[in-house]
Amino acid sequence: MVKKExxxxxxxxxxxxxxxxxxxxxxEVNNMLEVVKVRDTLMLNSAxxxxxxxxxxxxxxxxxxxxxxxxxxIRDVLILGFGTGSIxxxxxxxxxxxxxxxxxxxxxxxxxxxxxxxxxxxxxxLEIIEADAADFMAKNTRSFDLVIVDVYVDFEVPVSCExxxxxxxxxxxxxxxxxxxxxxxxxxxxxxxxxxxxxxKFETLNGKVSVIKVRESVVNKVIVLEKGKRQPVTSNQ
Numbered sequence: 001m002v003k004k005e006x007x008x009x010x011x012x013x014x015x016x017x018x019x020x021x022x023x024x025x026x027x028e029v030n031n032m033l034e035v036v037k038v039r040d041t042l043m044l045n046s047a048x049x050x051x052x053x054x055x056x057x058x059x060x061x062x063x064x065x066x067x068x069x070x071x072x073x074i075r076d077v078l079i080l081g082f083g084t085g086s087i088x089x090x091x092x093x094x095x096x097x098x099x100x101x102x103x104x105x106x107x108x109x110x111x112x113x114x115x116x117x118x119x120x121x122x123x124x125x126l127e128i129i130e131a132d133a134a135d136f137m138a139k140n141t142r143s144f145d146l147v148i149v150d151v152y153v154d155f156e157v158p159v160s161c162e163x164x165x166x167x168x169x170x171x172x173x174x175x176x177x178x179x180x181x182x183x184x185x186x187x188x189x190x191x192x193x194x195x196x197x198x199x200x201k202f203e204t205l206n207g208k209v210s211v212i213k214v215r216e217s218v219v220n221k222v223i224v225l226e227k228g229k230r231q232p233v234t235s236n237q
Contacts, residue, residue, distance in 0.1 A: 022117065027109035029153060035117050042117055044084045044110070046154045049185065051110070052083035052118070055216035056150070056183075060065060060087055060213045061094070063181065063222045070095040072179070074145040077105045079150035080133040080161075088123050100125040102142070106132045134160035137169045144173055147180040155185055164201050171205045176228045186219040195221050225233035 022035040022042070030045040043053040050056045066069070074097060079087050082103035101123065105132045107112055108130055114120040120128065129136065133151045147170050151161045160166060170180050182202075184195045202209045207227040214220045 021177075023113070025109060025113075027106035028105050030109070031154075033107075033109055033113060035113055044113060044118075046152070049152070049155045051152070052086040052114075053089075056083075057086040057090070058216055059183065059214045059220045059222070060148075060150075063183075063212050063224075064095065066089060066212050067179070067181075067224065069146070070097060071163070072145075073133055074099050074178075076142075076144045076175075077101045077146045078142075080136070080149045081105065081149070082114075083110060083126060083150070084118040085120045085123070087148055087150065088120075088126060092123055098125075099146070101127070102144070103128045104131050104133055104136045106130070111234040132160075134158070134163075134166055137166060137173075140173055142173065143175050145175050145178045147174055147178070149180070149182040152185070155187060157184065157194070161196070162198055162201075164204075167198070167201045170204065170226065171207070171227065174225070174227045176229050180225040180227070182223040184221045184223065186221055195223070199223055220233070 010091040018039050022037055024032065024034045026032055030046055034045045035150070036043055036045060038054070041053060044051040045054065077091065077099050079101060082088070082105040088101055088103065091099060103126060105128065111130060115226065120126075133149070149161065149170065151157055171229065174180050182198065184191070184198060186192050186195055199209065199211065202223055202225055205225055207225045210224045212222040213225060
């Protein structure tokens with residue numbers, strides 16, 4: 001990737017005036033992980049993008065507001081790509097939803113940082129599973145009311161999480177009337193093409209498909225499936 005293609009991602013992390021690096025480490029999954037404090041907010045970044053409590057947090061705040069998640073009857077949630085708990089924080093603490101959360105995170109170093117700096121043990125009804133998202137889905141037999149996919153290694157979604165098998169597996173574990181969200185970062189032509197292919201895979205599933213676009217320096221497309229509702233694809237700005 002050339003420098004201009006990640007310049008927006010760099011700006012998303014580095015635009016703040018007050019930025020204190022708390023800890024910087026590497027892992028087998030991520031070459032670089034960085035816990036930073038911006039004003040009064042702790043966040044987790046990779047080399048080129050935000051993983052938790054920065055721009056990524058705002059993307060899901062806006063998507064959940066657009067979808068009126070807090071008004072839905074959601075008891076069981078699956079989060080693929082837990083990070084250090086942004087989505088759990090929004091659901092439990094900002095929206096006051098009393099839901100059980102199964103969280104899957106592949107990188108043990110991310111989980112360690114989550115416990116050390118983000119108090120991820122504070123959430124009631126949260127089960128954290130250290131596993132690869134695709135491997136977890138291949139073995140999963142449970143069903144959920146809300147499935148959220150935010151699986152990244154730096155700014156890339158693993159190829160295994162964009163296959164037809166993976167997408168259909170998520171729909172199968174979704175209860176009727178439930179909702180599935182897939183976050184896709186659009187930083188260049190390749191990512192835009194991958195997002196379009198993902199939308200086509202969603203359109204083969206049983207339900208209504210919509211796309212929410214959120215701009216945080218670069219564009220995030222949140223592809224949404226509401227199971228059991230068959231309507232044309234719509235796009236929300």
